[in-house]
Amino acid sequence: MAEKKRSMGVAVMGPMRSGTTLVADLLTVRGRSLVLSEPNLLGAWHPVVAHAIHRLVTEFGIEVPPPPAEKPPARIFNYFDRAVLPELQGLDFWGVKYVDLFGWRELFQRYQPRKLILCVRDLREVVVSSIELAERMKLGFPGGAHMRDEAWILTRLAHSVHELLALRKLPHFVLRYEDLVEDPKVRERLAAYVGLDELGTERLNLTIERDSRQSWESRKHGSGVTKKALGRFEREPPGPVRNLAERVWRLLGEYSVAFDYEVAEPKARIQGHDFSAPARPGRNPVPYAKGEEWNWRGPKQLEPSFARRRARRLASMNIPQNAVVLDLGGGLSSMITELPKGGRLILADVTERTPQTRAADLLQGKLPPKGRATFVLALEILEQVENPGRFLKNLRGYGLPVLLSYHATDDTADIDRAALGWRSHLSRSQLQRGLATVGFRVTASWAFDGRQSMLKLRPMPASARKAQVEAEDAA
Amino acid sequence: MSAEKGMALRVPNRGTPMGVAVMGLMRTGTTLVCDLLTLRGRSLVVSEPNLLALWDGPLQLKMNRLYREFGLDVPSLPPREGEYKSNLEYFDQVILPQLKPLELWGVKCVDLFGWQRLLRIYPPQRLVLCVRDLRAVTISALELVNRMGLVFADTKRMRDEAWIFSRIAFSVQEMMAMRAVPHMVLRYEDLVAEPAARDRLAAYCGLDRLGEERLNLVIERETRSGWELAKHGKEITTKALDRYDEEPEGPMRTMADRIWRMFPEYSLAFGYEVPAPQFRIRRHDFCIGPDPGINPIKFKETEVWNWRGPKQLEPVFGRRRARTIVAVNLKPGAVLLDLGCGTAAMRKMLAKSSSHLPADVAVRAPLFVVSDIYRGELPPGGEATHVAALGVLEYVEDLPGFLKGLRGYNVPVFVSYYATDDTPKVDRVSLGWKNAYRRNELMRMFIAAGFQPAPKWAFDGQQSLFRLIPRQVMAGKRRRPRAKIILQGGPRPAPGKKPAPKPKGKSKKELEPV
Numbered sequence: 001m002a003e004k005k006r007s008m009g010v011a012v013m014g015p016m017r018s019g020t021t022l023v024a025d026l027l028t029v030r031g032r033s034l035v036l037s038e039p040n041l042l043g044a045w046h047p048v049v050a051h052a053i054h055r056l057v058t059e060f061g062i063e064v065p066p067p068p069a070e071k072p073p074a075r076i077f078n079y080f081d082r083a084v085l086p087e088l089q090g091l092d093f094w095g096v097k098y099v100d101l102f103g104w105r106e107l108f109q110r111y112q113p114r115k116l117i118l119c120v121r122d123l124r125e126v127v128v129s130s131i132e133l134a135e136r137m138k139l140g141f142p143g144g145a146h147m148r149d150e151a152w153i154l155t156r157l158a159h160s161v162h163e164l165l166a167l168r169k170l171p172h173f174v175l176r177y178e179d180l181v182e183d184p185k186v187r188e189r190l191a192a193y194v195g196l197d198e199l200g201t202e203r204l205n206l207t208i209e210r211d212s213r214q215s216w217e218s219r220k221h222g223s224g225v226t227k228k229a230l231g232r233f234e235r236e237p238p239g240p241v242r243n244l245a246e247r248v249w250r251l252l253g254e255y256s257v258a259f260d261y262e263v264a265e266p267k268a269r270i271q272g273h274d275f276s277a278p279a280r281p282g283r284n285p286v287p288y289a290k291g292e293e294w295n296w297r298g299p300k301q302l303e304p305s306f307a308r309r310r311a312r313r314l315a316s317m318n319i320p321q322n323a324v325v326l327d328l329g330g331g332l333s334s335m336i337t338e339l340p341k342g343g344r345l346i347l348a349d350v351t352e353r354t355p356q357t358r359a360a361d362l363l364q365g366k367l368p369p370k371g372r373a374t375f376v377l378a379l380e381i382l383e384q385v386e387n388p389g390r391f392l393k394n395l396r397g398y399g400l401p402v403l404l405s406y407h408a409t410d411d412t413a414d415i416d417r418a419a420l421g422w423r424s425h426l427s428r429s430q431l432q433r434g435l436a437t438v439g440f441r442v443t444a445s446w447a448f449d450g451r452q453s454m455l456k457l458r459p460m461p462a463s464a465r466k467a468q469v470e471a472e473d474a475a
Numbered sequence: 476m477s478a479e480k481g482m483a484l485r486v487p488n489r490g491t492p493m494g495v496a497v498m499g500l501m502r503t504g505t506t507l508v509c510d511l512l513t514l515r516g517r518s519l520v521v522s523e524p525n526l527l528a529l530w531d532g533p534l535q536l537k538m539n540r541l542y543r544e545f546g547l548d549v550p551s552l553p554p555r556e557g558e559y560k561s562n563l564e565y566f567d568q569v570i571l572p573q574l575k576p577l578e579l580w581g582v583k584c585v586d587l588f589g590w591q592r593l594l595r596i597y598p599p600q601r602l603v604l605c606v607r608d609l610r611a612v613t614i615s616a617l618e619l620v621n622r623m624g625l626v627f628a629d630t631k632r633m634r635d636e637a638w639i640f641s642r643i644a645f646s647v648q649e650m651m652a653m654r655a656v657p658h659m660v661l662r663y664e665d666l667v668a669e670p671a672a673r674d675r676l677a678a679y680c681g682l683d684r685l686g687e688e689r690l691n692l693v694i695e696r697e698t699r700s701g702w703e704l705a706k707h708g709k710e711i712t713t714k715a716l717d718r719y720d721e722e723p724e725g726p727m728r729t730m731a732d733r734i735w736r737m738f739p740e741y742s743l744a745f746g747y748e749v750p751a752p753q754f755r756i757r758r759h760d761f762c763i764g765p766d767p768g769i770n771p772i773k774f775k776e777t778e779v780w781n782w783r784g785p786k787q788l789e790p791v792f793g794r795r796r797a798r799t800i801v802a803v804n805l806k807p808g809a810v811l812l813d814l815g816c817g818t819a820a821m822r823k824m825l826a827k828s829s830s831h832l833p834a835d836v837a838v839r840a841p842l843f844v845v846s847d848i849y850r851g852e853l854p855p856g857g858e859a860t861h862v863a864a865l866g867v868l869e870y871v872e873d874l875p876g877f878l879k880g881l882r883g884y885n886v887p888v889f890v891s892y893y894a895t896d897d898t899p900k901v902d903r904v905s906l907g908w909k910n911a912y913r914r915n916e917l918m919r920m921f922i923a924a925g926f927q928p929a930p931k932w933a934f935d936g937q938q939s940l941f942r943l944i945p946r947q948v949m950a951g952k953r954r955r956p957r958a959k960i961i962l963q964g965g966p967r968p969a970p971g972k973k974p975a976p977k978p979k980g981k982s983k984k985e986l987e988p989v
Contacts, residue, residue: 165765169764180636260752266746268747
């Protein structure tokens, strides 16, 4: 097909949770324009994606041949160029939206966009929203090939931010989510930018999404544009997710400056990090492919979300089969994909992120009821607890075996713990004493990843506990 | 660093690694760093050798002083004009062979034009980027320009507020691009306040201690070295910190603030406070683009004495334009009291027989008269035959009171103003302006203060210039106030009579165009 015919009207690019799907739908007007959400055109053939394209185009009202069931082509664009693109040429314009920004240069070489929209949002809000999306959609991959945990969210956002900064070199229109949902004039400007006299009112791109996403978002916003998703970060209580959100924001200050968001105070900014902004946009310091590896160790610097990933991995090898695991770590229930056979997961968090989450004030040491749990996980949470004594006491109160991870001060002497949002600062011996005092028998794997320790805790019967305390006193 | 292209230079030592390159904005402590890295017999960092420029005799005379002071074997006088085509040739052939045996040699530049070329000729093994809060840089640069009298009498160049603005903006862009080269960031604030920062500098450059002499400073003109040595002595002091905090409100503080608001990327990159989103200046010709390697500011344009600057309204450029007109409207022999002048640039724009009395809210040089101008406290007029308040009125809260004060001088006054009629789309608050008057309101105020105003409306598109002649108090019949006449659309013709035709040609009171 001639190069000219392959040019597209608009490309909508942004980090996840910055309103790109909404923009794709606003720019989709039956009979006039269609923006396809995440068609992954340059990707290897994937029947699910090809069928999603077919479904969207058909829903839109254009009849196109379905993806081939036999002898599929090597790449998605082989099908798209042959079966779909000719039908789109009759429209005023067509376009794509991507949150996976890997390979946008190649995409734009093949389908040169006449207009480019960069969707942005305060990074703290993006993180909190991404956690909710991943949690609601259970975006974990049980095969072990991929991982959708907090570390992946950090990596993906850092990668996307650098790509967005590079995309700024092209003529573009910046669309801030905050303005998009709040200011009707911004939507008018958006329509004017792409040459539409009115924006679309249907949610075609949302309806082709999985029900786990579509029904939740539709329930929240209805079919209109609402401000309900603003203030996500403000509403997020202190805890692992808020910490992660702040960390991403403090790490990627160039994004906040480029797109007119608030910037952290100089002392709070994270400098000299592998994921920090490079001097020159276009050289992405975050390796995309490694970010997709389920067990990538991440940057050289201590990154709590990667430590959590490692702790989960080690924990998965120490959980008995058929266990009902109460996970006190909050954030994502990624552990679910790592449980041994027959295992079940109950996630506790500082807020009720999904209907299944047990909410409790974990940082104050208040733990949720154990319910039917037979095993407890407390990974990368004790560091954030203000009153570790109360936390450990209540942990003992479950009367269940526990796996606890902790970064002892002995192993993190060179780390600014406060900058990581950590509030408890215990040495190995202090931790051991505390655990013995509340009645745990401890088997420790100190600094198993260089800094982080994993402790297997077994509740001691009261008599054994008394004997141990006496022995310790004598010693 | 004014690079000369297309000239075959003899540079046999091209490619010799340079131990250290010290690069930074002006007033970020680069000369101090030079001296700290200079140890007799061990290391020499040369301040501003301007290697890429054509042969510069006066500069070489200064450099020769440094080389001899340091102990290099150079004749007491540098070569004569014509022996070497460029500064680089002389440096490469005569100086560099003597620097090579040292533990460390290097150069420092605040004129960052052509740094890529310089670093290609002598690839640096280490690069020190000197930075400082942009607001403090601006206020300090104003003082330097004033104290050194950095204005050029031939008016080919101009060292006024607009030049400072442009030069800082240009350098910020280059510094952002330089971050792509492996480097050490040295913040002036840390350098002078923390001995540990100095230890880090020494360690980075491979020295076991730092120099204690001020060789690079003493070769500077007395107007600079005398002042700086008097301030700091031979010590490293924190006396130059808080320059911005100490600067009173007014156009210069606003300018410093404006530069800081324009480059949040710099502040972010080098660990300074970043303005809140609503205060950041966007969509400005000087802003940093997505590719820091592409400087939107043309260095050569910034050096042109009457460059008009960015497309956007930038008060310092407006002030430059107003000065130019006032200068040609003053007769030789005039004594001008220049109120609120951030720089004494006007001095060199006046006729030789004229005098210039600079006045501002801070002592920027010994000749400056200081008073709280923007609160209406005007300095004594002395011998002044004329007064100028250019780029000043917008920053005054009580303008009628200020004009009354001006009237007290009882001499002709030049004032400039951006009337709201001519600046409907301008965000006056963002420019730090304290008032907003229409043309007719202004005229009414001038008349009420006792002036007869001759306006040149929007002479540069937005800014108006006024010559205010003090009106003598009439003892006889009081005339109808002119202000009313203007407000009511001019004098009404008598019934049955046509209004008198306006006189053709230019009024004597009208300002001369440039």
